[in-house]
Amino acid sequence: MHAILSLGATHYDLTIPSNSRYKAMAISHRGKALKHLSLALEDIDNCSATSLDGVLATCYALVFQAYYMNDGVMDFAVMTSEQVMQMVEPWLPKTAHPNQDDVNLCIRDIEQLRPFIQDESALSFFQSLINTYFALQHSVHAAFICLSGVYGIWNSMENQNFMNLISSTNIVCRALFLHYFAIDTLMRPFLLHVRGRKHPSISFGGIVMGQWADAAYCGLPASIQNLVKHEVELVRREKAKISLI
Structure with missing residues (x-):
């Protein structure tokens, strides 16, 4: 969910560049998504099929967002x-x-x-x-x-x-x-x-x-x-x- 919210905030930041609050929201949700993704990767061997789908979807969302960020977070x-x-x-x-x-x-x-x-x-x-x-x-x-x-x-x-x-x-x-x-x-x-x-x-x-x-x-x-x-x-x-x- 945080990955989707972060991607959406980046979209609004690009389409409404005068509204800086969306950039802050994108960074905040991105950080939370990366944190949860890290935890999931640490326990990847025990993930269910549904959880693995969620991990993959999160990766896709974050990669697409990174492509549109001027300075991709590391x-x-x-x-x-x-x-x-x-x-x-x-x-x-x-x-x-x-x-x-x-x-x-x-x-x-x-x-x-x-x-x-x-x-x-x-x-x-x-x-x-x-x-x-x-x-x-x-x-x-x-x-x-x-x-x-x-x-x-x-x-x-x-x-x-x-x-x-x-x-x-x-x-x-x-x-x-x-x-x-x-x-x-x-x-x-x-x-x-x-x-x-x-x-x-x-x-x-x-x-x-x-x-x-x-x-x-x-x-x-x-x-x-x-x-x-x-x-x-x-x-x-x-x-x-x-x-x-």
Whole structure:
């Protein structure tokens, strides 16, 4: 129900943009829907057929809503490290990422953001991202393990700290999220290889990720944009490739 209410509020926010109360309602109901979805996923093995239908409907509603949000909330934060690894561990290659040039450029760029970090939450986020890049130099399997630590960091944050992290006014964290999108893009070919290049959820997810990256990048001052230009181009190239599939 919260997912439907959140989707409806987003619709009204888009059609009646002068009425800001709908945006607040959308975020409020979205948060409640994500919380209940997280609880359902933790007990997914014991769900009835009816409950599974509800989980699927909730996911569809939230995905469609995220597509129309300018800054999609990081819904992956509802997942724990254990849930992530259960889904991907069996097929993760234990070899270095084949595109080391992009990995090395991303490491160079994220290091340039280090001096701008001023709080512990952003520092933890930064450290998980750079550790994932370093892992990609040796093993994609290890990189997924490092990246799952990001979800753990998000889950352990107080609500206000998390809201500050994803705030549109938090310039440094917006830049860090662009690195998160870049890492997702670097990982995506392996997911496509296993699940099939025309798997709809993977293709749709890549398009949405590209939309979020463009929105985050446009909200940055020019001085910071120059530090994450490579990461944005990386995500845009993947979005363009998906559009041709």
